[in-house]
Amino acid sequence: xxxxxxxxxxxxxxxxxxxxxxxxxxxxxxxxxxxxxxxxxxxxxxxxxxxxxxxxxxxxxxxxxxxxxxxxxxxxxxxxxxxxxxxxxxxxxxxxxxxxxxxxxxxxxxxxxxxxxxxxxxxxxxxxxxxxxxxxxxxxxxxxxxxxxxxxxxxxxxxxxxxxxxxxxxxxxxxxxxxxxxxxxxxxxxxxxxxxxxxxxxxxxxxxxxxxxxxxxxxxxxxxxxxxxxxxxxxxxxxxxxxxxxxxxxxxxxxxxxxxxxxxxxxxxxxxxxxxxxxxxxxxxxxxxxx
Amino acid sequence: xxxxxxxxxxxxxxxxxxxxxxxxxxxxxxxxxxxxxxxxxxxxxxxxxxxxxxxxxxxxxxxxxxxxxxxxxxxxxxxxxxxxxxxxxxxxxxxxxxxxxxxxxxxxxxxxxxxxxxxxxxxxxxxxxxxxxxxxxxxxxxxxxxxxxxxxxxxxxxxxxxxxxxxxxxxxxxxxxxxxxxxxxxxxxxxxxxxxxxxxxxxxxxxxxxxxxxxxxxxxxxxxxxxxxxxxxxxxxxxxxxxxxxxxxxxxxxxxxxxxxxxxxxxxxxxxx
Amino acid sequence: xxxxxxxxxxxxxxxxxxxxxxxxxxxxxxxxxxxxxxxxxxxxxxxxxxxxxxxxxxxxxxxxxxxxxxxxxxxxxxxxxxxxxxxxxxxxxxxxxxxxxxxxxxxxxxxxxxxxxxxxxxxxxxxxxxxxxxxxxxxxxxxxxxxxxxxxxxxxxxxxxxxxxxxxxxxxxxxxxxxxxxxxxxxxxxxxxxxxxxxxxxxxxxxxxxxxxxxxxxxxxxxxxxxxxxxxxxxxxxxxxxxxxxxxxxxxxxxxxxxxxxxxxxxxxxxxxxxxxxxxxxxxxxxxxxxxxxxxxxxxxxxxxxxxxxxxxxxxxxxxxxxxxxxxx
Numbered sequence: 001x002x003x004x005x006x007x008x009x010x011x012x013x014x015x016x017x018x019x020x021x022x023x024x025x026x027x028x029x030x031x032x033x034x035x036x037x038x039x040x041x042x043x044x045x046x047x048x049x050x051x052x053x054x055x056x057x058x059x060x061x062x063x064x065x066x067x068x069x070x071x072x073x074x075x076x077x078x079x080x081x082x083x084x085x086x087x088x089x090x091x092x093x094x095x096x097x098x099x100x101x102x103x104x105x106x107x108x109x110x111x112x113x114x115x116x117x118x119x120x121x122x123x124x125x126x127x128x129x130x131x132x133x134x135x136x137x138x139x140x141x142x143x144x145x146x147x148x149x150x151x152x153x154x155x156x157x158x159x160x161x162x163x164x165x166x167x168x169x170x171x172x173x174x175x176x177x178x179x180x181x182x183x184x185x186x187x188x189x190x191x192x193x194x195x196x197x198x199x200x201x202x203x204x205x206x207x208x209x210x211x212x213x214x215x216x217x218x219x220x221x222x223x224x225x226x227x228x229x230x231x232x233x234x235x236x237x238x239x240x241x242x243x244x245x246x247x248x249x250x251x252x253x254x255x256x257x258x259x260x261x262x263x264x265x266x267x268x269x270x271x272x273x274x275x276x277x278x279x280x281x282x283x284x285x286x287x288x289x290x291x
Numbered sequence: 292x293x294x295x296x297x298x299x300x301x302x303x304x305x306x307x308x309x310x311x312x313x314x315x316x317x318x319x320x321x322x323x324x325x326x327x328x329x330x331x332x333x334x335x336x337x338x339x340x341x342x343x344x345x346x347x348x349x350x351x352x353x354x355x356x357x358x359x360x361x362x363x364x365x366x367x368x369x370x371x372x373x374x375x376x377x378x379x380x381x382x383x384x385x386x387x388x389x390x391x392x393x394x395x396x397x398x399x400x401x402x403x404x405x406x407x408x409x410x411x412x413x414x415x416x417x418x419x420x421x422x423x424x425x426x427x428x429x430x431x432x433x434x435x436x437x438x439x440x441x442x443x444x445x446x447x448x449x450x451x452x453x454x455x456x457x458x459x460x461x462x463x464x465x466x467x468x469x470x471x472x473x474x475x476x477x478x479x480x481x482x483x484x485x486x487x488x489x490x491x492x493x494x495x496x497x498x499x500x501x502x503x504x505x506x507x508x509x510x511x512x513x514x515x516x517x518x519x520x521x522x523x524x525x526x527x528x529x530x531x532x533x534x535x536x537x538x539x540x541x542x543x544x545x546x547x548x549x550x551x552x553x554x555x556x557x558x559x560x561x562x563x564x
Numbered sequence: 565x566x567x568x569x570x571x572x573x574x575x576x577x578x579x580x581x582x583x584x585x586x587x588x589x590x591x592x593x594x595x596x597x598x599x600x601x602x603x604x605x606x607x608x609x610x611x612x613x614x615x616x617x618x619x620x621x622x623x624x625x626x627x628x629x630x631x632x633x634x635x636x637x638x639x640x641x642x643x644x645x646x647x648x649x650x651x652x653x654x655x656x657x658x659x660x661x662x663x664x665x666x667x668x669x670x671x672x673x674x675x676x677x678x679x680x681x682x683x684x685x686x687x688x689x690x691x692x693x694x695x696x697x698x699x700x701x702x703x704x705x706x707x708x709x710x711x712x713x714x715x716x717x718x719x720x721x722x723x724x725x726x727x728x729x730x731x732x733x734x735x736x737x738x739x740x741x742x743x744x745x746x747x748x749x750x751x752x753x754x755x756x757x758x759x760x761x762x763x764x765x766x767x768x769x770x771x772x773x774x775x776x777x778x779x780x781x782x783x784x785x786x787x788x789x790x791x792x793x794x795x796x797x798x799x800x801x802x803x804x805x806x807x808x809x810x811x812x813x814x815x816x817x818x819x820x821x822x823x824x825x826x827x828x829x830x831x832x833x834x835x836x837x838x839x840x841x842x843x844x845x846x847x848x849x850x851x852x853x854x855x856x857x858x859x860x861x862x863x864x865x866x867x868x869x870x871x872x873x874x875x876x877x878x879x880x881x882x883x884x885x886x887x888x889x890x891x892x893x
Contacts, residue, residue: 182388186448189344190402190455191375193368200401201390331748332719440836441607470606471775472852475819475832482829497749504821504830527823541753542823543779545805549756551702 025281032281035274043093046086054083054240063257075245075260076252084240085263091229091241092222093271095152099221102160104214107167112198114168115175126172129165137162137224145233152225155234159224163217170213174206208282215279219272226268242268295358297322297458297491298343298378303352305338312338314515316352318508320459323485325492327502327523329538330512336495339512340463343493344380357458372406379452383464385444389436395422395447396432402454421450424487425480442473446480453484462505463495478504499542503527511535568769569595569618569737570633576610576617579625585841587613589793590630592867592874593771595737600763600770602780602801604816605790608839611773614790615739618771619654620647635736652682655730659742661722665714672710675729682733697728701758720751727759731766738763738770745774756783777816781805786873789813792848793840799873807885809875812849814887831889847877855883 022033051069061078064070072081110129114122137159144158145151178184179202187197203210228234229243237244242264249260298320305313313335320326330336341347343354345361353362356377365371382388390398396418403414422432425446436444445465452460462481466474478501484490496502502509502523509526511519511534519532530536543549571593577584588610595601605611616622618632620639632639634650642650658664665674675694679685685693691710698706701724714722723743730738740759744752760783763770774780780787781801789797789810797810808814818831835852847865850856857879865876871884 182382182384183390185346186380186382186388186451187390188346189375189378189380190405190451191365191368191372192405193371196405204392205390331750442836470837471777471816472606472819472833473836475821475830476834478821479830479832499749500821500823503823503826524826537750539823541749543753543776543782544823545778545781547778547782549753549760549783551754551757 024285025278028277029281032274032278035270036278039089039093039271039274040097042086042089044090046089050080050083050086052080052083054079054087055238056080063252063255065259072263073259075249076257081260081263084245085242085267088240088242088245088264089267091152091235091239092226092243092268095156095225095235096218096222099156099159099163099225100214100218102157103163103167103217103221104210106160106164107213108171108203108210110164110168111171111175112202114172115179116194116198116202118176125168129168132161133165133169135162137220138227141224141228142231142233145228150233150236152229152235155225155228159221159228163221167210167213167217171206171209174209175202178202178205208285212279212283212285215275215282219275219279222268222272222275226264294321296320297357298493299353299355300339300343301353303339303342303354304350305335305342305347306350311515313342313512316510316512316517318510318520320491320493322458322491323489324508325485325494325506327494327496327506327509328512329496329499329502329509331497331538333514334512335515336512337463340380340461340493340495343459344378344461345374375457376406376455377457378459378461379455379457380461380463381445381448381452381465383467385441385448385468386436388448389444389451391436394433394435395427395439395450396429398447398451399432399454402451406455417454421453424453424484425450426476440473442469442477445469445477449477449480449484453488453490457490459491459493461493461495464497465494466501467496467498474501481505499527499538511538566597567594568597568599568635569593569771571614571618571630572633573630574614574617574632575629576613576622577627578613578623584627585839587793587840588617589840590867591790591793591795593788593795593798595769595771597736597769598767599786600772600784602784602787603771603773603790604775604777604780604787606775606816606837608792608837609790610793610840611790612741613793615656615741615771615773618737619651619656619739621656652733653735654737654739655733655735656739656741657723657726657730657743659745661719661726662714664726665722667714669713670710671712671714671717671725674714675710675725675732678729679732693732694728697732698725700731700762701725701728702754703728720747720755723747723755724758727755727762731762731768734766736769738768739773740770741773742775744779745776752779759783777805777813777820789816792838792843794848794876795867795874796849796876797873798875803873806888807871808887809870809873809880809884810849810877811853811855811879811883811887815852815854818888855879 022029056079058078061074062076063074065073067073070080070082075081075084110125114125140162141155141158144154148154184197184202187201225234226243226246229241230247232247235241235244237248245264246261249264252258253261296319301317303313303316316339318326328336328339338347342349345365348364349362353360361374365374399418399421400414403409403417418432427443427446427450431439431443439447466477469477481492482505485492492505494502494506506523508521509523510517511532513534519526519530519535526535527539530539571591574588574591576588577586591614593614603611603614617628618639620642622628628640634653639650672691672694676687676690679690679693694710695706698709703709703721703724717725744755747755772780772784781804784801787799787801787804788795789812791812797808797813799809804813805817808817815833819833821827821830833852838848844851844861846861846863847856850860859878865878867874867876868880870880
């Protein structure tokens with residue numbers, strides 16, 4: 001038997017299903033991932049570890065700056081700012097995550113369906129997507145608020161629907177390319193079903209692109225959700241939310257007490273930047289392709 | 292082993308739009324025998340292969356494998372799988388024909404699981420058996436495709452195709468992309484497998500030397516039509532059709548000199564492409 | 565015979581990420597005026613890199629040592645206008661013509677541009693010369709072809725356009741890098757015939773890079789066999805097939821199936837071809853060679869003169885004549 005000599009190859013991976021994780025995203029990528037992880041943890045445990053009740057109004061402390069025990073001071077109604085920021089992370093971060101995940105799910109499904117069946121299915125789905133594509137997310141959310149009443153859920157659903165065509169468009173190309181690979185054809189010949197082929201082989205092979213797109217959308221979703229809450233159509237006051245805080249802080253801002261708006265803006269900017277940096281790195285990496 | 296043909300193709304035709312890609316292809320393949328479909332790009336040879344495995348639907352004609360018709364799409368999953376146990380294919384490009392995320396062992400194992408279920412231990416034994424057949428060791432089977440060379444990947448692709456224990460294996464230019472020294476290894480492996488399993492090959496190739504090495508019978512296709520068909524040795528030693536003569540004369544070898552032969556052999560009606 | 569091109573001890577390292585990877589090691593090569601030299605090897609052997617080094621087309625960050633002399637000029641020291649002049653003298657035809665032609669420009673534009681970069685000719689004059697060049701490579705109705713776009717031409721036709729374009733600058737050396745590999749066999753024969761005629765008419769030298777030993781043997785005067793970044797044998801093409809000096813050359817000939825007969829088993833070479841950076845010390849072919857001894861693995865092999873050729877194998881003289889038929893299996 002003429003067995004080949006397998007020479008040592010540097011990137012020989014022995015666990016076949018191991019994900020590439022964060023390898024190759026660089027220092028900025030790691031820092032960004034750390035920031036995002038911190039924001040996520042805060043979103044989950046924030047309401048439990050906040051030092052004070054975020055909704056406790058005490059007008060005698062209105063617009064008072066940082067004092068002992070209250071490192072960020074108070075808002076215009078004398079509520080503890082740090083506590084409100086910590087609680088506000090929940091709606092802002094988890095809401096954006098919900099939007100990103102839902103639009104990824106819808107977008108990926110549409111992309112795979114169009115790529116797999118091609119022809120008329122492709123043309124009709126792509127046509128519908130082009131129409132949805134024409135509506136800005138915020139506009140759709142305002143319409144949703146008008147129809148279903150202002151709430152985080154209706155705003156989130158509207159954004160997710162508005163974002164889906166972005167994902168579907170980007171992934172459609174990748175899915176078509178993957179669909180044409182010989183390994184997919186080989187498995188069809190083996191008698192594998194469409195569902196198994198798509199779920200187990202096609203989608204995982206475009207997953208790095210999906211993750212990259214998802215992170216970018218996460219950033220957009222956060223900004224848009226905050227904007228919608230700012231307009232009073234998303235999260236409703238007095239619930240603590242970064243978008244609501246920017247909105248409520250604008251009075252203080254005019255009176256020379258900028259801390260409420262600024263601290264919420266800063267939180268959003270930091271998280272969104274981290275997400276964009278990471279998304280950029282991930283998408284860079286997925287473009288470099290598989291070796 | 293019976294002498295019933297494992298594959299019968301008759302009157303096979305495929306039309307893409309206004310273009311006839313394949314017209315009236317007929318052949319029979321006996322168990323343990325091999326047939327070559329020879330031709331250049333655009334001859335329709337790959338379309339024939341894709342129709343046999345069900346990746347394209349014939350416009351007309353029938354394909355019968357192991358006594359069962361497969362010219363219509365499979366009606367259900369069970370039929371699809373049973374077809375998968377009759378005819379398999381190995382493609383040309385060893386780089387795109389494996390799922391980049393899965394090791395050879397995982398690929399073969401998945402095929403076994405889909406087809407036979409069974410306990411992991413039994414499947415594991417079968418994976419090692421197939422690995423031995425194509426000459427890969429355990430470490431190579433457990434490596435991801437990108438850690439393997441082209442020849443090793445092609446062996447994995449062969450092992451995966453053999454996992455369903457098919458009666459017919461289509462080799463669609465399967466050794467064309469390999470280096471000379473690796474090509475010889477893979478051709479030897481294919482010959483060994485045929486000796487051990489009694490499998491039949493349909494070799495789609497433009498390489499006449501490879502065709503000679505692996506097959507007993509050959510079809511020469513030009514622009515969708517079979518221009519000559521017969522025993523491989525005869526066909527190469529005494530080509531009758533002008534196109535076969537041209538193909539044969541175009542192969543470099545000791546003493547060969549390149550010549551402008553097209554017009555002389557085919558007449559002026561063939562555009563030099 | 566005076567040599568037009570001389571490559572001496574050429575060693576090239578490429579920057580891959582943070583590392584330097586050796587792709588060529590002490591390559592020696594000489595091409596006389598009017599001579600056709602075949603450069604044969606498997607993937608990773610460094611044959612394309614050799615051509616790139618000669619045309620000064622190596623990627624950025626490559627480190628080069630040794631010397632390349634073209635017509636008495638040190639190629640590695642050239643820059644600016646001198647380098648452009650050198651590239652006009654050395655024309656390259658690549659494997660995939662479609663990757664080397666702008667798909668949205670007409671053939672006319674493409675051919676005219678390369679002409680007008682080199683010399684100050686009018687647009688009409690450029691078109692006329694392009695048409696003549698197309699006619700020379702056997703393309704009918706050149707005026708019509710010049711108005712077409714690359715996608716309207718078949719692969720074989722496009723490759724002939726590339727050859728015609730390469731010859732426009734009246735080069736003295738043609739580097740043909742697998743230029744017929746992507747073509748059908750009958751088209752390959754046709755394109756080879758045309759190249760051969762043109763080359764002889766013009767007394768052009770050629771470095772013909774291919775993986776096909778038989779094709780190189782048929783169209784070249786001498787053949788160079790490369791393995792893992794080294795030239796292991798240079799020999800008259802007519803004798804290489806029957807009387808190879810290096811075990812690798814012999815094994816390569818033996819591994820190829822024969823169109824005239826069916827072998828019981830092919831004499832495959834065990835293992836896989838290596839690239840220079842992963843090759844072992846000592847003789848690079850030793851791990852796959854049936855004749856290797858302890859001496860082979862412990863010593864760098866010398867570049868020896870033997871039987872009118874050169875070979876990099878210490879046992880070549882002793883083994884000569886016994887190599888074919890594969891004691892290496």
